Amino acid sequence: HTYLPLIHDLDRAAPILDLGCGDGSLVAYLGRRGFSHAQGIDISAEQVAAAQARGVRAQLADAFGFLPAHADAFSAVLAVDVLEHFSREELGRLGPLLYAALRPNGRLLIQTANGAGLFPRQVIYGDLTHLTIFTPESLQQWLRPYGFSAFRFYETGPIPIRMRGRVNVVLWRLIKVAANAVRDIETGKRQTIWTENFICLARKRPRDRTR
Known part of the structure; x- marks a missing residue:
């Protein structure tokens, strides 16, 4: 319901990458919606095994090893609840890799914690693995220097x-x-x-x- 409207017009054979795919639930959902070339990567062997067990194309890899070998490879890259776990130094390395991995006019779809939300303390301090918290404005500040444009933002509300x-x-x-x-x-x-x-x-x- 949340992500599909943002990529529904892509060709169903378009290559899509789910960065930090976890157990593969999002990739599996895309497959059920007809996207035949969706795949995921994750740094957790347990999660990748779970994804593969449900028939999802998933690979044990991190972004810094995987993306440089896949320039101009994807029509869309999804990063759902992932970016907040990167340090600022890592994000400085990740930004250009994401841009390079996309085909021209490719889409980067991000869901991340909102530092300007109604109760920001729970996303800033509620998870020790959260290293960087964005607002819509600071996310643009991070991505724009690498060449990204046409930013659109959406709530994840009811x-x-x-x-x-x-x-x-x-x-x-x-x-x-x-x-x-x-x-x-x-x-x-x-x-x-x-x-x-x-x-x-x-x-x-x-x-x-x-x-």
Whole structure:
């Protein structure tokens, strides 16, 4: 429900990489939706084994070893709940590798913890493995120098499925109005992304002018 609308127009044979695929659930979902060339990598042998057991094409590898060997290889790279586990030094190495791994006009789809969310302390301090917390603005600051553009951001809030979901959507909108009122009083600013996590969709240039 969350990611498919952002890549639904890709060719079903388009190569897609799930960075940090875990047990392969997202890759398996993409396969069920017709994406025949989706694959994943993960640094956990246990998770890769679980992914392979469910029929997912998954490989034990880290980004710094895998991506340099796959330049211009993917129409989309997905990084769901992954980036917050990299240090700033590692992110400085990762950014250009992600850009190089994408085909021209390829998509980078990220979900990460939101440092500007309604309760940011729980994503900053609630997990000892969280090393870098982004906001939509700082994520752009990281990616733009490597050539990424056409940034779009989305919340990961309630999904209007069944009555409970529809009620939660309405309540969330009211909560955002109140949160923006408080922020406007304090800083004169407002924001659109308040959820604990957020999604970013960015693109590689149609033609890389650096080549």
